[in-house]
Amino acid sequence: MNAILTPFKSDRMLAGLLTFGMALVVGSALGFEHIGGYIPCALCLMQRNPYYIGVGVGIAAMLSSILRLPPMVTKLLFLAIAILMLVGMGMGIYHSGVEWKFWEGPASCTIGATGGDTPVNVLDALNATKAPSCTEATLRVLGLSFAGWNVLTSAALASLALWGGFRKRSA
Numbered sequence: 001m002n003a004i005l006t007p008f009k010s011d012r013m014l015a016g017l018l019t020f021g022m023a024l025v026v027g028s029a030l031g032f033e034h035i036g037g038y039i040p041c042a043l044c045l046m047q048r049n050p051y052y053i054g055v056g057v058g059i060a061a062m063l064s065s066i067l068r069l070p071p072m073v074t075k076l077l078f079l080a081i082a083i084l085m086l087v088g089m090g091m092g093i094y095h096s097g098v099e100w101k102f103w104e105g106p107a108s109c110t111i112g113a114t115g116g117d118t119p120v121n122v123l124d125a126l127n128a129t130k131a132p133s134c135t136e137a138t139l140r141v142l143g144l145s146f147a148g149w150n151v152l153t154s155a156a157l158a159s160l161a162l163w164g165g166f167r168k169r170s171a
Contacts, residue, residue: 018157078164081158
């Protein structure tokens with residue numbers, strides 16, 4: 001494990017990796033939605049929030065390292081990313097459990113959606129178009145839904161961020 005993380009002993013490199021990873025995950029979700037045509041449910045949309053916030057925190061961590069702010073600032077930013085990714089992981093676990101019918105999902109688990117190339121009356125579109133239910137995965141890859149993959153990616157990013165926040169700095 002240490003050999004794998006050696007290139008990321010620099011805070012700048014680790015912050016860049018975390019930021020790139022978070023941007024890649026949320027960018028992939030947006031790609032599946034806007035290019036692939038997969039309409040997200042309400043829980044899917046909520047799971048993106050830690051990534052949106054995390055990308056900004058990751059950029060702040062990169063700047064902190066580049067500007068040579070006290071190492072504690074970068075460490076705290078790494079820990080903030082870890083907390084965001086743990087929240088995202090928890091949301092993914094909850095959503096996966098809803099999909100596998102382990103527990104009930106929220107009562108209002110569909111949202112209205114607009115779309116298409118022609119202008120629409122937003123209120124009519126909200127009433128007419130419903131997003132998929134949170135209880136059914138729209139796609140499974142290797143047995144995991146988008147929510148399941150979110151659990152794994154969030155856990156990996158949280159682990160890296162925790163490592164960055166708690167590792168000993170070499171002099």
